[in-house]
Amino acid sequence: MQAYLQFVANNPIPFVALVFNVAMIVWVEFSRMTSGVKHLSAGEVVRLMNSDDAIVLDVRDDNEVREGMIGKPKHIPLSSLAKRLVELEKHRDKTVIAYCRSGNRSSQACRMLRKAGFEKVVNLRGGMLAWRDANLPVRKR
Structure with a gap:
């Protein structure tokens, strides 16, 4: 776990980009599933x-x-x-x-x-x- 936290601390921009992309994929799929x-x-x-x-x-x-x-x-x-x-x-x-x-x-x-x-x-x-x-x-x- 410590290694993950260190990786995030050393690479904040790629980590934020990853979180943003995952959030966008979840949002798009949720919207698609609930659109009717x-x-x-x-x-x-x-x-x-x-x-x-x-x-x-x-x-x-x-x-x-x-x-x-x-x-x-x-x-x-x-x-x-x-x-x-x-x-x-x-x-x-x-x-x-x-x-x-x-x-x-x-x-x-x-x-x-x-x-x-x-x-x-x-x-x-x-x-x-x-x-x-x-x-x-x-x-x-």
Whole structure:
């Protein structure tokens, strides 16, 4: 134990950085677990799309959409989502599957939807990158 205390005393900056990083990881994981948003793999999303009356929400920017889409999504860029939530009101009772390029922006969109009262919200974990890695079909405009 004495050796650990001596190490911390001799290396305060790396130790503080370590504590900060661990705290951030715990915070992010706690937030993810308590957000009420499901984070599903591409395969799980396909099963959900086939078995549930779900709406697919693409939150990527316009230039990214040109690269291809999953199914026939409702396209609302994340930057416009707060202003355009009214467009999703008629789908409030359906499962909303959100995706972006890597899953980060769609995770933010899912949290926004949950705060707006949408109960069934799913994030495509890994986004379009995971979808393509799973060799799933992509539709061009």
